Amino acid sequence: MAQPTMLALAKLISESVAKVDGFCVAQGINFPSLDEPFTIESESIKLHPEVSEAVNYIISAAAQLIAILRPVPVTLSTSAIHVHVSSALRVVVDSNVIEILREAGPQGLHVKEISEKNGIDPGKLEAHDMASRKIAEASCVRAYVQRDRPECLHNQSHFICFGYRQIIPGANTKVCRKSGIDYDQANLSKYYFSPEDKFIGTNGIAAYISRSTDESVKSSGFLYEALTHPIGAENSPSPPSPFNLAFKTDLHIFPWLAQEGNEYRLRRFGIALDGFDKMLPLNGISKGYHWDSLPIGSIVVDVGGGVGSEAMKIAQAHPDLKLIVQDTENVVANGIKFFRNKFIQGLTSGQVTFQVHDFFTPNPVTNARVFFLRFILHDWPDATCIQILKNLRVSAAPDTELIINECLIQYACSTETIVEKIVPGARMKSPPSPLLPNLGYARVFDYLIDLQMAIIAHGVERTVEQYAALLQKSGWELKEVLRMPESSYSLHKLVAVPQSQRLSVER
């Protein structure tokens, strides 16, 4: 007899599929197929609030079934070598295979022709593609690149989703003209080999893949060495991170990215964060928070705002707000270029300004209505976060609200903490049994990013309680949690207000 859990999971899957089907029928839409070209809009149904819950239950239940059904040694061995998927993905992105296939059209291209364009030996390319394809299939992801004939590859929706500029007349012409790239064959190959320009004007997904499979994957192999490093073991205040060991540097990743020679990586990092947003519901940044009820002209400071991809969305959706994007010098320069490409009116109208500011010093803006922090605190250990938060607290006005936009980690067991009881929104809705309380595999990305933060930056993804404690120690009070359950990543907004007693910054 099958385990009762298996039967319950199978039932949950069919009920949830029926819900997705019912929604599609009621709306008169087809659920996107893997054989159709990807667009951000067509994918948005998967993040629709009425669909996403059922989708998450299906993903979570399917993974639990796989874990039950697959022999344990196979599961462990597969996980042990899964890193090769990342390495193969990087080859495909950084050697321009996607762009070359897109240009070739639906009939695909012989590997020799791909090789003529990107300079990678066909035998090697074949080997890489096979690795990527076979492992992807083994993980039930489905092949990224399809073959009709043994030596011919063509794009599937997964690769098209990387959103490279198309190198064919029409839509491409516009983008390529913007970046000053001509269309003759000579320049085309130059473009393939000009990484400085590669991601500019794209939707950022390929930049995200390229970044993650470069610094992060290389560093990941050093996790054990970092954890067992004698300096760390001897309680040194700054034990090396896996990134430090892999890249032979003592620097934290951000000052390292700002170093001469890393200009391409820094630019790619900024565009990658814009690409990351494609995992989130459209207009997710606006959801939940009362942006529309802020007084006209209110100042929103995006602290460590990167190239300003979030500030751009807030500015576009709320034209009466003023945005100040703060970051380090090189990033601010990249941000201004990013805005010139995507939203020049924001700059010319004065609605958005950039400011060089080190968030380890008190914030120069003392009349902010909102301090906005996205993906800042997860880059640093607790003591450093408290420093950052205190420097915002000393500059906060009585009506300043602090929005922390971060992933919230949920334990795989049920919890009922004081914070969950008293702070509105702090508690996550529990999924039905026998799914894990944290939604299991449907939320695996959260836990991988948690590891990634530790690996590249000594950082960490935190629970609501951990954020409440950091805020409490730095003069802020957690007021509410604005959850966005439809996000594929547990990205939520924590809203904090100044504690009544003003703190002085400890140095």
Ligand SMILES: C[S@@+](CC[C@H](N)C(=O)[O-])C[C@H]1O[C@@H](n2cnc3c(N)ncnc32)[C@H](O)[C@@H]1O
């Ligand atoms: C993970 S990124 C997040 C960027 C942006 N908030 C977003 O969500 O797209 C972290 C940002 O912090 C910036 N940063 C790092 N150290 C900084 C410092 N000391 N002062 C200001 N910004 C800093 C980095 O340059 C980077 O843009």
